[in-house]
Amino acid sequence: MTHYVLPDLAYDYSALEPHISARIMELHHSKHHKAYVDGANKTLEQLAEARQKGALDGAGVLERTLAFHISGHVMHSIFWQNLSPKGGGKPIGDLAAAIDRDFGNFDSFKLQLNKTAATIQGSGWAALYLEPLTQRLIIGSVHDHQQSVFQGSLPLMVIDAWEHAFYLQYVNEKAKFFDALWNIWDWADIAQRHAAAKSATLSLKGAVG
Numbered sequence: 001m002t003h004y005v006l007p008d009l010a011y012d013y014s015a016l017e018p019h020i021s022a023r024i025m026e027l028h029h030s031k032h033h034k035a036y037v038d039g040a041n042k043t044l045e046q047l048a049e050a051r052q053k054g055a056l057d058g059a060g061v062l063e064r065t066l067a068f069h070i071s072g073h074v075m076h077s078i079f080w081q082n083l084s085p086k087g088g089g090k091p092i093g094d095l096a097a098a099i100d101r102d103f104g105n106f107d108s109f110k111l112q113l114n115k116t117a118a119t120i121q122g123s124g125w126a127a128l129y130l131e132p133l134t135q136r137l138i139i140g141s142v143h144d145h146q147q148s149v150f151q152g153s154l155p156l157m158v159i160d161a162w163e164h165a166f167y168l169q170y171v172n173e174k175a176k177f178f179d180a181l182w183n184i185w186d187w188a189d190i191a192q193r194h195a196a197a198k199s200a201t202l203s204l205k206g207a208v209g
Contacts, residue, residue: 004040004070006033007077015085019180021169029080032164036072043069071145075125078193079158084186091187095194102137109139114178116141117159124161128190129153130197137194154197157190 009029014022043066050056090106091099103109116139117126125142131153138153159178166177 003044004037004073006030006037007080009080011085016083016184019183020083020166020177024166024168027168028160028165029076032162033073033076036069036076040066040069040073068145075127075142075145075155075158075160078155079160081189082157082186083181083184084189085184087184087186088182089187091191093191095187095191098137098194110182112139113157113159114175117161117178118175120161123163126159126161127155128157129155130194130200132197132200132202135198152200152202154193154200156193156197157185 006029009025012022013025013029016025043062047059047062047066050059050062090096096106099106099109103112113126113128120126120141120143123144125145127140127142129138129140129150130136131138131150133150133152137156138150140153142158159181161174161178163174166174170177170180
């Protein structure tokens with residue numbers, strides 16, 4: 001059985017300072033993210049054992065647990081790759097043009113994404129997605145790790161709004177954490193995700209006009 005693996009970071013835990021402290025990065029990656037990887041693998045084993053025994057009454061609960069852990073793994077993996085010690089500034093090229101088209105301008109996009117993250121109640125994420133039917137960029141909020149966006153939309157850029165992502169450094173001023181991220185966004189990574197996502201299709205003929 002293929003298992004999920006905690007990805008290595010492309011930079012040291014201290015590389016994103018002062019915007020994200022080394023201690024937060026170490027705990028976030030090696031403890032929190034790893035817990036989702038381990039949880040996904042354990043749940044896969046439990047489902048396999050249940051199938052072998054023909055005892056699938058609890059399959060729905062295990063499937064929801066699996067979705068929680070895999071989604072946490074995916075979102076964190078994107079988050080690490082969205083960030084870079086050489087990041088910041090603004091996007092260029094097709095991504096910049098798409099942001100201007102779908103949000104009016106970069107400042108409006110930045111404000112909407114930050115406000116979406118700041119208004120998440122409890123644990124969750126804010127994310128930039130490409131909606132495949134119209135090929136437009138949209139911003140969505142995520143409860144825990146479960147999407148509240150259109151089916152088939154692909155995440156390009158994510159903000160972790162769980163307390164473990166910022167509390168040791170920013171305490172209850174999470175808006176300052178969201179602002180700090182704009183100094184370390186890796187626009188090359190986000191642009192590559194945007195370019196790749198544009199080739200996705202749901203094959204729903206006549207669904208848009």
